Amino acid sequence: MQLDFFPSRTLTVYIARMFAVRIVAMMIVLIFVLMALDLLGRTGEILAVEGNGQAEILEYIALRIPELIQRFLPYSVLLATLITLVSLNQNSEVISMKAAGLSAHQILAPLLLTAAVISALLFTFNETVVWRTTGVLKAWQANDYAPIEAESGIRSNIYLTDGPNILMARRVTGEGPQTVMEDVTWYRRNPQGILAEQIRARRATYADPGWLLEDVERFDVASAEGAEGSDTIIGREVTFEQIELESVDPEAQSFGELSESIDAYQSAGRRTSELEAKWWHKISGPLSAFLMPLLGSVAAFGLARSGQLFVRAILGMALGFAYFVVDNAALAMGNFGGYPPFLAAWAPFLLFLLVGETVLVRTEE
Missing domain, CATH: 2.60.450.10 (Lipopolysaccharide (LPS) transport protein A like domain)
Incomplete structure (x- = not known):
């Protein structure tokens, strides 16, 4: 048995390239379908404003696509994992690799490497593009899709207390x-x-x-x-400072700006658990893409002719989607103080990392 974590360079490149192509393909399909469904409900609202036309619809698409990429890229990695591993299994390539002495972890290593690169790219994309487009889109929506200035500073749905x-x-x-x-x-x-x-x-x-x-x-x-x-x-008793603090939107701020907002809340003696949970989730969120090959790995092993390959693929998909459900639930618990911020952002990731590793070891290693 090889002691290296990765298989040969040729095999690593072959699997990683196959996986990357399927990630891109699944992301394009998801964006196309989800954008089409979104436009069914939004086009009427955009065109209802006098002067809006095709250019505004295209502007909405340009602002919305980064949000869709941020939210659904981990799903694309999960689906690409299942398609890649099922294909390798059906063509007996997994059996050949195991017969050559490769362990289950070595077979998954190229996928994990590719997913790690995707996670890093997603974090960079979030910090350079997504938070900006999200802020502009929310300001435009708050203005009912009427034209706004680039630096209008529109904030929406502000709640303030006076006694x-x-x-x-x-x-x-x-x-x-x-x-x-x-x-x-x-x-x-x-x-x-x-x-x-x-x-x-x-x-x-x-x-x-x-x-x-x-x-x-x-x-x-x-x-x-x-x-x-x-x-x-x-x-x-309502002050300008209250309005500025209440208008903080974690999704429309970068990692550094959100850190400054948390410091401002703490200086004002305000509760920061929701902002801190979102701050940690800006790291753990993109890392969910790295987790998907491990959760979907159950589809790679077992004999394709045994009739259980479809069941294994469904199990891998169920594990992946269960992660997203638990992640959203934990983040919601952190928002109102049920969980500490760090635990709300990282507990689902660590839990499913252990679950995926346990399933892989007990079934294949």
């Missing part, structure tokens, strides 16, 4: 005294914490102190009656 009261704004633009909130809702609660009144306004501007609501509609909870109201000032 027991809550201020929600669908869009926020500008900075400092020039800050403008749009589609504003003010929830006024009584000292017992019960909702007493809801005020909706088209726009809110800084009133020094407080925020001046314009085009006001009031709804009294006790009487269940609504009526138009005059412009009013609310949220005297």
